[in-house]
Structures are given as C-alpha cells and as structure tokens.
Amino acid sequence: MATNGELGRKLRMGLVGGGQGSFIGRVHVTAAVLDNRAALVAGAFSSDAARSKASAADYDVPPARAYGSWQEMLERERALPVGERIDFVTIATPNHMHHPVAKAAVQAGFHVVCDKPLTLTLAEAEDLAAAVAASKSVFVVTHNYTGYPLVRQAREMILAGELGEIQAVRAEYIQGWLRTRLESEGQKQAAWRTDPARSGAAGCFGDIGTHAYNLGRYMTGLMPEAISANLKIFVAGRPLDDYGHAVIRYENGALGTVTASQISHGRENDLRIQIDGTLGSLEWRQEEPNKMLVRHNGKPHAVYTRDPNAPFTNESGRAACRLPSGHPEAFFEAFANVYRAGFDAMAAASTTGAVERRDTIYPNIHDGVEGMYFIEQSVASSRANGGWLPLQHPLARR
DSSP states (O other), rough: OOOHHEEEEEHEEEEEEEEEOOOHHHHHHHHHEEEEEEEEEEEESSSSSHHHHHEEEEETTOOBOOOOOOOHHHHHHHOOOOTTTTTTEEESGGGGGGHHHHHHHHHHTEEEOOOOSSOHHHHHHHHHHHHHTTTTTEEEOOGGGGGHHHHHHHHHHTTTTOOOOOOEEEEEEETTTTTSOOOGTTHHHHHHHHHHHHHOOHIIIIIIIHHHHHHEEEEEEOOOOEEEEEOOOOOOTOOOEEEEEEEEEETTTTTEEEEEEEEOOOOOOOEEEEEESOOOOOOOOTTTEEEEEEETSSSOOEEOOOOOTTOOOOOOHTOOOOOOSSOOHHHHHHHHHHHHHHHHHHHHHHHHHHSSSSSSSSSSSSHHHHHHHHHHHHHHHHHHOOOEOOOOOOTTOO
C-alpha cells in the first residue's frame, strides 16, 4: 500500500456536491480522510452559490476555497501553484451532473472520484471514458460495496478456483423507503432519484440495481453476454421504476439474476449475493457484512468471519481490514477501502506517471461504463417485454 510518505504530504481533496441536507457527501469525506491520507481543502457544495458557501463551515473549509460553482472551483484551483491546488475532485451530486464535472476535472488535470452511476446516459459515459483515456488522471467509481473485507475475500477465493466453475449468481438489493411518494412531499433524496432529468433512464434499477449487478461482476469476474429484464412502477404517478428483475446469461454458460426493490415494506438496505460453483457456494449480506457463509455438500456449513489474523483469511481480505476480529467494520470502512486503493494509484501516478486503467482493485471508468450499459439495456429489454439484448460492452473489464 502506498503511504503519505511517498508523496510527502496528504492528498488535497475538492468536493462537488455534499451541501447541507446531503447524505452521501459526508460519507465521501469521512471515507476519504479515514486513513489520514487526504484532507478536504476546497469545495463547490451546491448549485446555489450562497448555499455552497454556507455549507463550507460544515466541513471546516475556509471561505476563500468555498466556491460558488464547480466551474469556479476548477478554474481557481488550477490557477494555484502545484503545491497548493487540489489533487483530486470527488463528485457527490445527482447523476445528471456527473459527466460535465468529471470531464472538466479530468481535462483540467485532476484525478476524479465519482459516485455511481457514472453518468446520466451511456453516450455520456463513453464520452467520459474517452476523455479519461486521453488523460493522466486516476478515475475511481464508488461502487463502495466492493470494499468490504469479505467481498474481497470471496473475490480472491472465486478467482483462485476454490468454488470451482461458477454456474449461478443471485444478487438482490431490497429497500422499502419509496413505498409512498416521498418525492411529492419535498424529500430531497427521493425527489432527484425519481426524476428522469436528474436520475436517468432508470430509477430503482439505476440507483441500487447497478450495485447488485456490479457486485456479481466484481466477485466472480464472469463476463456477461445477454440480459432479459422486467422493470415496473408500482407507486402510481412515479415516472421511473421502483422494482425490477433481470436474468443475465454469462459467457461461460452461467446464469445470473438481479432483483432490486425500493417498495418492500420493512426492508432497509438489504444487499445480498449468493454464488454457486461446481465445488461450493457462498453467501454474503451487506447488513451483516462481517460474516460470510460457505457451503459444500456433505460438510458442515462454514461461517467465515472478518478476522485479519485467522489462517483462512486471504491476502485481499486481510488487506481490507482495519480492526481486530470482533470489532465490526462496515459502511464507512468499505467506502474508505475504495478511496485507499484510489490513493495508492494517485501516489503511483505521481512518481511514475503511469496509470493502470483496467486491472484495479477499485472500480474504474470501465466499470462505470459497464454499469451504464446495464441500465440502458435493462430499460430497453423491459420495454421490449423482457426481450433478450446484448450486455457485453466493448469497454467491459475482463
């Protein structure tokens, strides 16, 4: 792991979004500073200039670097001496702002950490990927569930063949918070997520279905081939889906399912995945992230715990742990693991000038493009009454 010593200092962070009333902005900042390798020094926290400046105090950002717009932040930060300007931009805005901010930041020479989904449309994602390819910027997409220690433990086990050939992947992400039309009551998070102009072509499937799909791809490495999806709006008057189900065919013949709901009573943030191989199967659940169940026919079920000192913990799982066993690690730490891997890449880029684009432990620009392709093909398949459509994008990570 790269350290601050290799750079001689902390990385300087600029935040776009995350103003008063935001949830995910505070999560990004907490994750970024958790390992003491970065500091938030600047921000454009809202599209409203006055609100942006008022939000700066919540993050201890000095007034001089609390900007009225993201354009002003990029322009003025770029004009600062190299030893003072920000190193990377974190984008924690609604989806429709991801592309313009990310592209401008990359073209200005900054590294980028961008929330998911990558952009509003697939065309924007492909355009952004071209800009990243032409730059020297590290680009991180915060599919944060990939940072959990037992997810990385499972990934290494699967890629090492411990489960044999993977034949089935069942991923689901079930919530209930949009059972009623919160968006009509002025609830900020519900309002933009159910608005096609700010969220994109999908609602629930774009917001959380992408996480479930990405988790299966990340853990198994299986390449998708085709998709058949059915998305539905159950709450009357809502313009975007609040429930959906997809079947995925993989190149090796495996089958996958993705189910996403935001209208299931009593369900909070229930992301879970089950993976079946010829030699064994495993199951992991985000609401109980420090345990993973591994099964083999004819043998007792094995419960893997998050234990960096246990002999069954592999290198990837161990490297993602911060605490001794029995001390729960969860959402912030997993998010921070994505940042930590991105910081390693930024430190390496500062010394070698080289940036690895595909083979990264953190979700990268290719994962972001693939997520957008998943969204658009899911919507198109659903409109075609579940018709099978291609799912392997040319930029998909192998």
